[in-house]
Amino acid sequence: MSPVEREERSADPQHLPPGLTATVRVVEEVLGRVVAAAEGDDLYHVVERVRRDMVSFREADDDRGREAALDRAAGRLEALPVERRIALARAYTLYLQLVNVCENAYRTHRLRERLSPDDAPRAHADLTFVLTAHPTESRSPSNIRLLRRVQDHVIDALAGGRPIDRREIENLLHLAWRAGTHPARKPSVDDEAGHLFSLLTDPILEEVVRLDAAGHRVRFRSWVGGDKDGHPGVGPDQTRAALDRARARFLEFIDETLLPPVREDLALVSSGASEERASPALIERALAELERALGDLGRVEEGDGARGAVLRDAVEAFQSRYRERFGIPHPAIERLSALLRVFPALVVPLELREERGRFGEGEPIADMMRRIARIADGGSIRGYARAVVVSMTKEAADLHEAQRLADAVFGEAAIPVVPLFELPAVLARAPEILRDTWEDETFRRAVSARGYLEVMLGYSDTAKRMGMLASRVALRDAMREIGEWADSVDVTPRFFHGHGGSVGRGGGRIEDLAATWPPSARRPYKYTVQGEMVERTLATPEILRSLVEKVAEVQENPPPYRPVGGLARRLAAASGDIFADRVASPDFRRILAGATPYTRLESLTIGSRPASRSGQEGLEKLRAIPWVLCWTQTRLLLHVWLGIGDAWRVARREPDAHTDLERAIDEDPLFRSCMRLLSFTLAKTERTVWRRYRDRLTPPGGDDTGLEGGLDDDLDAAVDLACRAMGGDTLLPDRPWLAESIRYRAPMIHPLNLLQIELLERSDWSEAEAHLFRETVTGIAAGMLTTG
Numbered sequence: 001m002s003p004v005e006r007e008e009r010s011a012d013p014q015h016l017p018p019g020l021t022a023t024v025r026v027v028e029e030v031l032g033r034v035v036a037a038a039e040g041d042d043l044y045h046v047v048e049r050v051r052r053d054m055v056s057f058r059e060a061d062d063d064r065g066r067e068a069a070l071d072r073a074a075g076r077l078e079a080l081p082v083e084r085r086i087a088l089a090r091a092y093t094l095y096l097q098l099v100n101v102c103e104n105a106y107r108t109h110r111l112r113e114r115l116s117p118d119d120a121p122r123a124h125a126d127l128t129f130v131l132t133a134h135p136t137e138s139r140s141p142s143n144i145r146l147l148r149r150v151q152d153h154v155i156d157a158l159a160g161g162r163p164i165d166r167r168e169i170e171n172l173l174h175l176a177w178r179a180g181t182h183p184a185r186k187p188s189v190d191d192e193a194g195h196l197f198s199l200l201t202d203p204i205l206e207e208v209v210r211l212d213a214a215g216h217r218v219r220f221r222s223w224v225g226g227d228k229d230g231h232p233g234v235g236p237d238q239t240r241a242a243l244d245r246a247r248a249r250f251l252e253f254i255d256e257t258l259l260p261p262v263r264e265d266l267a268l269v270s271s272g273a274s275e276e277r278a279s280p281a282l283i284e285r286a287l288a289e290l291e292r293a294l295g296d297l298g299r300v301e302e303g304d305g306a307r308g309a310v311l312r313d314a315v316e317a318f319q320s321r322y323r324e325r326f327g328i329p330h331p332a333i334e335r336l337s338a339l340l341r342v343f344p345a346l347v348v349p350l351e352l353r354e355e356r357g358r359f360g361e362g363e364p365i366a367d368m369m370r371r372i373a374r375i376a377d378g379g380s381i382r383g384y385a386r387a388v389v390v391s392m393t394k395e396a397a398d399l400h401e402a403q404r405l406a407d408a409v410f411g412e413a414a415i416p417v418v419p420l421f422e423l424p425a426v427l428a429r430a431p432e433i434l435r436d437t438w439e440d441e442t443f444r445r446a447v448s449a450r451g452y453l454e455v456m457l458g459y460s461d462t463a464k465r466m467g468m469l470a471s472r473v474a475l476r477d478a479m480r481e482i483g484e485w486a487d488s489v490d491v492t493p494r495f496f497h498g499h500g501g502s503v504g505r506g507g508g509r510i511e512d513l514a515a516t517w518p519p520s521a522r523r524p525y526k527y528t529v530q531g532e533m534v535e536r537t538l539a540t541p542e543i544l545r546s547l548v549e550k551v552a553e554v555q556e557n558p559p560p561y562r563p564v565g566g567l568a569r570r571l572a573a574a575s576g577d578i579f580a581d582r583v584a585s586p587d588f589r590r591i592l593a594g595a596t597p598y599t600r601l602e603s604l605t606i607g608s609r610p611a612s613r614s615g616q617e618g619l620e621k622l623r624a625i626p627w628v629l630c631w632t633q634t635r636l637l638l639h640v641w642l643g644i645g646d647a648w649r650v651a652r653r654e655p656d657a658h659t660d661l662e663r664a665i666d667e668d669p670l671f672r673s674c675m676r677l678l679s680f681t682l683a684k685t686e687r688t689v690w691r692r693y694r695d696r697l698t699p700p701g702g703d704d705t706g707l708e709g710g711l712d713d714d715l716d717a718a719v720d721l722a723c724r725a726m727g728g729d730t731l732l733p734d735r736p737w738l739a740e741s742i743r744y745r746a747p748m749i750h751p752l753n754l755l756q757i758e759l760l761e762r763s764d765w766s767e768a769e770a771h772l773f774r775e776t777v778t779g780i781a782a783g784m785l786t787t788g
Contacts (some may be wrong), residue, residue: 013744015737020106023154026164027098031091034173039087046084047091050076054747057688066688074754082768085755086775092751093181093779094173097139099745100782101147104539105154111542112159121214123556125548128526130221130351130496131534133192133607139778141195142179144535146172155540182778183605189231189238192607193224193245197348199538200249202257207541209338216548217524219342221386222246226350228358228365229391235364236371239350243300243375243384246347250339251294258332258339262287265330283325286318290333297346305379308345315340345376345383353389353420356398359405369409381414387496389456393419394426396436403443412442413449418496422458424466424576427478430455431485438489452492455482459499464627468640469674470576473564476516476670483520493520497527500625508677510550515559515669523555530625531607532785565668567660571647578643582710595697596630597760597777603770604777633780634693635686635753638711641678645717646710652717658724665725675725682722683731683742684784687715689753697760749783752776 013021036044050073057069077085150172157164187195200208200220211218225242228234266287270280293311297304315337319329340346350372354365369388376384390402402417419437421430434453437443447453457478463471479495486493495517514522529537538544564572582588592598631638651657664671722731732739756776759769 013740015740016744017106017737019109019158020102023102023106023158023164024099026166027102027150027154027169028095030166030169031095031098031173034170034177035087035091038174038177039084039091043084043087043091046076046080047088050088050751051748054750057750058743058747063688070688070692070750070754073751074758077751077754078758082766082772086768086772089752089755089772089775089779090177090181092748093775093782094176095748096745096779096782097143097147097181098150100785101151102154104536104543105151105158108155108540108542109158111546121216121549121552123549123552124215124217125211125552125555126217126524127548127551128219128221128524129537130223130526130528131196131348132223132227132528132530133189133196139532139782140180140183141191141198143176143181144195145198146176146179148539150176151539182774186605187607189225189233190241190245193222193242196222196224196534197246197249199535200253200348201538202253203541204538204544205250205253205339206257206335207544208342209335211545211548212338212342216552218548220348221351222348223351223353223528226352226368226385228352228354228368230355234368236367239368239371240300240375242350243347243372246343247297247300250343250346251298254294254336254339258336259291261332262330279325283318283321286314286321290314290318300347300375302374303377304345305376305381305383308379308383311346312340343383345379347384349382349384349386351387351389352385353391354402356390356392356394357401359390359402361405361408366405366409369405373409381410385410385415387416387418387454389418389420389496391420391422391458393421393433394423396433396440399433399437400440400443403440403446407442407446413446416450416454417443417446418454418456420456420458420498421478422461422498424462424471424474427457427462427474430478431481434482434485447491452494453486454494454496456496456498459497460625460628463639465580466576467579467643468677469568469644470572470579472516472670472674473568473572474576476518476564479518479521483518486520494524494526495521497521497525499527500530500533508673510547510554511559512669512673512676514554515561515673518561519558522558525551525555532781536785559669562667562669564670565664567651567664568668568671568674570651571644574647574650575643578646578714582642591694591698592630594699595693596634597756597773598626598630600760600773601626601629603765603773605774606777629777629781632784633753633756633777634690635684635749635780635784636690636693637681637685640681641685641715641718642711643714644678645714645719645721648721649713649717652720661721661724665727672725675722678718679722679726679731680735680738682715682719683739684746685715686746686750689750692753692757693760696757745783749780752779752783756780 032044032048035047053069053073053076056072057066060066060069077088080088150169153168153172154164183191208218208220222242225234225239266280266284270284290311293307293314296307297311315333319333319337322328322330322333343349352365352368352372354363359365369385372385373381388402388406390398393399399417399419406415406417407413419430419433421427421433426433434455457475459471459475462474465471466474482495483493497513499513510525536543537547628639651660654660665675719731723729726733730739732742753776755772759765759773759776762769765773
């Protein structure tokens with residue numbers, strides 16, 4: 001055993017589950033064989049040497065040792081021709097993806113041990129997932145499907161208590177190696193719809209049906225094909241095609257999973273007495289009618305609503321015949337009935353979205369709405385579309401215009417018109433805007449007919465403008481004030497949470513999030529599931545069920561709702577001002593443009609939507625999610641902590657500062673939640689890697705030195721705040737397993753950062769270099785997902 005191997009074994013994880021670490025080692029070993037076979041021993045040895053450099057980085061005692069390890073690795077990488085660097089990047093990307101796979105598999109295995117789908121739930125969830133295709137999913141669909149097969153194999157091995165079949169995994173990894181890890185071209189809206197609905201696998205749809213039978217209300221919506229906001233590639237044809245993609249997935253599930261046992265059962269009793277009232281022949285005829293009705297739904301076209309009504313009648317007729325003959329309904333057709341309860345039109349209903357001021361009769365969104373209305377003819381529009389979201393809402397006129405169009409196309413009060421409040425200044429005026437909107441009799445009548453008023457809150461865009469802590473306080477206040485206004489006019493508010501999975505996009509544990517929301521924001525719980533989080537949420541039935549049951553528990557036994565404390569408000573106000581001033585400065589924007597992938601985002605192939613808004617300048621031009629991508633790729637995660645440390649440096653000078661901090665952690669759920677998120681984010685921040693981006697890529701000019709020093713001081717103080725808030729000298733004293741996971745796996749992201757930095761130093765790229773850039777983005781994204 002080499003000295004490096006002895007060092008690695010002596011520092012084995014103490015808090016991570018042994019079963020998980022053993023599983024990772026098996027797939028790591030198999031991946032090594034695949035790399036050697038596919039690319040030769042020479043490249044494999046470079047991969048290994050770089051890996052050992054990263055072990056040295058992990059074990060180094062100071063920045064000097066860490067810098068030396070990065071220098072050694074960078075030298076090895078720069079000596080490789082670009083095609084070899086692409087292969088090495090793919091090796092590290094696949095490794096990081098496989099760690100994610102192992103985590104999902106191990107988590108699923110543990111959930112199976114303690115969750116039984118037959119157990120009666122203690123509480124029932126009311127939960128709506130709105131699936132989106134924002135540009136955060138950087139992996140190719142083929143890569144995802146192949147790694148899903150690896151995941152399934154690992155789960156089966158863990159469940160059976162048997163070793164992982166290395167030959168099976170090796171074959172899948174050879175295929176994954178050749179298929180590539182990221183899309184070869186920028187996806188179309190149709191590509192995104194096909195991928196998105198492919199994640200509604202047969203096991204997931206079976207679980208959705210089981211959850212419905214258990215009394216949970218779990219619903220799905222989609223923005224793909226309905227989200228026109230700033231997207232030149234979306235129109236009526238994409239709207240219909242997205243519905244068609246969902247329909248194809250459901251029909252495949254019905255034909256391959258639900259109907260085979262029905263056909264088999266009827267074949268077994270086909271010799272029964274034909275003169276009986278409900279003879280097998282009559283039941284077979286009813287099944288033929290049902291299958292004919294399904295066949296007529298093979299493509300989503302105009303008048304689809306009427307054909308859907310025929311299907312529902314056919315399902316009811318079959319069950320009636322079957323019940324007459326056997327005394328009970330057929331279980332598989334019961335599951336079909338449940339599927340139709342969740343998806344009444346056998347599509348994932350769309351949520352339409354467009355920016356304020358673009359809801360005129362001649363606008364593209366109007367054509368999209370008219371196409372849906374023609375498709376739904378003969379049935380309910382709500383099977384196909386469930387909301388019209390007005391993004392960037394600023395005044396009552398924005399909602400009145402959208403309401404007039406929706407009523408003209410769909411009929412009065414058919415589906416809600418939903419304001420999206422996503423700018424800090426507008427968020428503060430939300431109750432006033434709704435009060436003005438309420439003056440319109442048409443809008444009032446539509447809300448009264450539904451019995452509730454839906455309001456969407458934009459977490460990502462709010463945080464982009466004021467930072468994490470300030471945005472959480474502003475959103476919480478907006479919910480409270482909207483609720484108070486709604487009570488005054490006797491309306492029930494429903495909140496649609498536009499948050500993503502990461503902290504910078506408003507994510508966090510449901511337990512922590514719910515502690516900051518008023519009761520009306522907790523049930524029903526509706527939120528966007530963005531990009532890569534769709535695959536993570538729908539990874540296995542057990543993971544989906546676990547999430548649903550957590551939501552049910554929070555909704556049934558909600559955490560106490562308490563006012564935002566004085567310390568949280570002071571830090572939020574100060575950090576929000578600092579954040580806004582910093583990101584508006586020319587020096588900051590020079591660092592963003594030079595030391596991050598900001599100027600190269602158009603080289604990525606990870607989303608059909610443009611990364612920037614047309615007609616905007618400066619930071620406003622960059623959408624919120626690419627903004628988060630820039631700071632995540634560079635490992636600084638500045639979008640979460642910027643301004644918080646500087647605000648704490650001022651606050652901690654007060655005599656009672658630390659007493660106030662302890663009290664806030666004990667008494668203020670919002671502050672406690674934000675400090676958990678802050679500590680988690682700072683644990684993932686890698687300052688040594690960021691410095692290489694900054695030092696090698698920032699263009700000269702301006703007061704960069706002063707700004708950089710200010711960022712360092714801000715980060716130091718943010719770490720001090722998080723450690724004190726968590727009650728220890730480290731960032732994650734209450735979650736040692738998470739700290740250990742970051743410690744062991746995060747260094748394996750560094751080689752991809754080194755490759756990316758070297759690329760970003762160049763002004764012009766060959767196609768191979770653009771390919772390498774996309775590989776690094778995919779790998780870093782996978783690694784950062786691993787650690788949260």
